[in-house]
Amino acid sequence: MTCTVLSGTLLGVDAHPVHVEVDLLRRLPSVVIVGLPGGAVRESADRVRSAIQQCEFEFPRKRVVINLAPADLRKSGTGFDLPIAVGILAASEQVPLDKLNGTAFLGELSLDGQLRRVRGALSVALMARARGAKRVVLPMEGAAEAAVVSGIEVLAARDLGEVGAWLRGTHALTVPATPVRPSPSTGFDLREVRGQHDARRALEVAAAGGHNLLMVGSPGCGKSMLAARMPGILPSLSFDEAVDITRIHSVAGTLPDGRDLVTDRPFRAPHHSITSAGMVGNASLRPGEISLAHHGVLFLDEVAEFSRSVLELLRGPLEDRRVRLTRASGTVDLPASVCLVAAANPCPCGFLGHPSRPCICTPGKIDAYRQRLSGPLLDRIDLHVWVQPVDADTLASEDCGEDSAIVRARVEAARDRQRQRFATLDTPLRLQCNAQLQGDLVRKVADPTPAALKVLSQTLDQLGLSARAWSRMLKVARTLADLDDATRVETPHVLEAAAWRPQLTQRSS
Secondary structure: OOEEEEEEEEEOOEEEEEEEEEEEEOOOOEEEEEOOEOHHHHOHHHHHHHHHHHOOOOOOOOEEEEEEEOOOOOEOOOOOHHHHHHHHHHHOOOOOOOOOOOEEEOOEEOOOOEEEOOOOHHHHHHHHHHOOOOEEEEEOOOHHHHOOOOOOEEEEEOEHHHHHHHHHOOOOOEOOOOOOOOOOOOOOOHHHOOOOHHHHHHHHHHHHHOOOEEEEEOOOOOHHHHHHOOHHHOOOOOHHHHHHHHHHHHHHOOOOOOOOOOOOOOEEOOOOOOOHHHHHEOOOOOEOHHHHOOOOEEEEOOHHHOOHHHHHOOHHHHHHOEEEEEEOOEEEEEEOOOEEEEEEOOOOOOOOOOOOOOOOOOHHHHHHHHOOOOHHHHHOOOEEEEEOOOOHHHHHOOOOOOOHHHHHHHHHHHHHHHHHHHOOOOOOOOOOOHHHOOOHHHHHHHOEOHHHHHHHHHHHHHHOOOHHHHHHHHHHHHHHHHHOOOOOEOHHHHHHHHHOOOOHHHOOO
């Protein structure tokens, strides 16, 4: 008797349907798995055999042939344990077939039949719904993350015995509660930052428009401290954004313990020794740091110390807001809509332009250090700010800056204006901030006055900027207008946007 069980395999952050076909042949007892199974899938035969026997079912004394269709798609992970076990029980007529239709199964089995959490449960639930399935059966641990998917019933089981009893109609599986969205954590507060008015303003503009930011300054002047407070002034996550982030982190296996739905915007700060695979994705098509920072902040501290090849990989994602990852196992598109915040020293010793400490670097060393950041990469960074050291009097002062909550309120008001404007546009793009504008939409949305447009053109000629820089300046000016609640981009907005454009090489001691 042949039976088919619906399951799924992960490619990037998406799940692709896999039909687990099981047939029992009158041959010498053995288990054969075909259909491009990975190492973990091939090893499932021993786990499934032990789990079936431990749960008081009978493992058939026949040749068990398991085909994972489509056969030309590489399968990986341990989530096929449960569908294979269910297929064997159904093919050997130990459980009825009626509930297999319209049901997807995913889960790893221990040797005693317990079900363990697997990566990508949310992606599989989304895939099953798209395929018209009525329900999905998952391990108890992690099933709640899939419960956020509407239009499909999510059932949770502790072990294979419970699944078998449910298929027989003698036991009801648990329906996990939909995760409650707690308030996002407050994190670090901007009021802890003394001084640094220019950097605080740049941080607010970057958060309001989703722009990229580069902070340059001497060691200890507060660049990392400022960057760590960026998530605290970003708008709260929408439900769709939370699901997007949860799906990525579920696939990557980085969901925090006890959390089934991400409620805080990601803040990823990889070390400068990170490899290209770690930044954009590895050979298994698992998302890298830039995708894990989707809808959040990617912070590159000491950006000039990163490998040149790693930094150049960011050029495409910063423009397209996605990663096209091509490896031997396939090609996938991974989401990568991030706000890049980078920090760098002005020179190798770090004290070029310092008010009291002299720089000991030669001009050649300074040029070589700065050339680690290519012109095309710098061109994609909208805001460049020089962070000066804070004097002792300012540090000792009781005078605090604005709270993150106050700044966040202004940022959310600016984002609301942007969303209302985007709702009137006839575009297939799902725009959320000004930084995502592309092509003719930039000019249409910014709607600069003739005087502002003239100043923008003059600035472009005077600074020798590229067409990309022209577009990015206009987007920053639109964000500044949103912060001012202005209908059109005016001359002061263009002038402030131009002030943020100077390159790292334009600062001298």
